[in-house]
Amino acid sequence: METTPAGPRRQEPIAVRARYVFPVSSEPIEGAYVVVRDGRIVDVCTTRPGVDRVIDLDDSLLLPALVNGHAHLEFSDRTEPIGCPRMPFVDWIRAVVGERRSHDRSGRSSAHAIRIRGLAECRASGTAVIGEIATRPWPESADECGDDPAPIVVFREILGADPAAIGALRSVAADHLAGRLPADWIAGLSPHAPYTVGLSLVEDLCRMAATRNAPVAMHIAESPEEGMFLRDRSGPFRTLLEELGAWHPEAWRGGIRAIDYLRALAIADRALVIHGNFLERDEIEFISERRDRISVVHCPRTHAFFGWSAHPVRAMHARGIRVALGTDSRASNPDLSLFADARRLVHRCPDLSPKVVLRMATLHGAEALGRGSRWGSIERGKRALFARIRMSERHRAADPHALIWESEGAASLFDPSRAT
Ligand SMILES: [Zn+2]
16 A cells, blocks of 8 residues: 555645646646645646645746666765776676675675665655666665655566576575565566576566566666677677686577567566667567567666667657666766756757657656556646756747756756645
């Protein structure tokens, strides 16, 4: 059961007026009022409602709180990405493994504290729901995140292909799905990537997720080297796995492609394909045919960090695929502002309309994560948490959506019940 964020005492309704309100589910409205009560939206109207308190945000655009479809908050203590821009992807993975190992040894800060720091950064930049990949249990108790205002979908990362360890990995996944999380949070599974988890274990995990109606997220087709490895078990990933003592020939038979992993994900009730940078035409078609259950998460600034060729986001959108946006982590992105990632997409893909990108940054993410009934748009019954963008000047535009991305302002989270 969902809790009322404002607590059990019934509050007086509050109206918020903004220069533009962007419901996402319908066209933007100039000078509209959003009426909220007990943490929920109760009305959106164009004339002043009969309430005692009106918060006037005439200098601001009001959006639904943003949704970050893919994050690894455990890197949130980094001040800059690992490695350098355009470095070979496998070298970056090698550096991440080294970083994780030294981090584990030094124990310089608890994983929980680092995640809380990342969570605060997401909240400060207008993000509500987050699809988080967790390499260890989090939170360790249901009350650890205090009064944080929005849910997290915690995908427990499963990584490894040693046949002797498969039983233990399955237990980690089962324990996570059976564990307790704070109210509104969702438990999911994340087999890491095709070059670290064999196909049969991914199929097992997706069957396990399906029995609990849990979502699955997996990095797929992130680099061209991944396709080489799956095809004939060769290339830099094979070298890396051998270096790390993680090469297990039984796990990868060769002669497979990303689509084989997509077929495994299709076993789950809800799946998120993370990145999908190098998916081929038939693979995009496969997702399109199952677009009610399989979404893609594009991480624009991480994509740029590696200097990949253009993402097939336009082809996916044209095929009706739900594309959400993610920040990925501070290991490949300078910060955790989903708004900054969306703005980059608008500027780099002018043939994707500002309106479409707004939907990707909000409703698509909420639906991909299974939270579309409560988040992602400004509609009656949805949660009253917003992304606010202050405008420095009274710009006008033929399409109000353009104002969102053209403004110099940053997004921040706005909770009317806490506004003074
Ligand atoms: Zn990732």
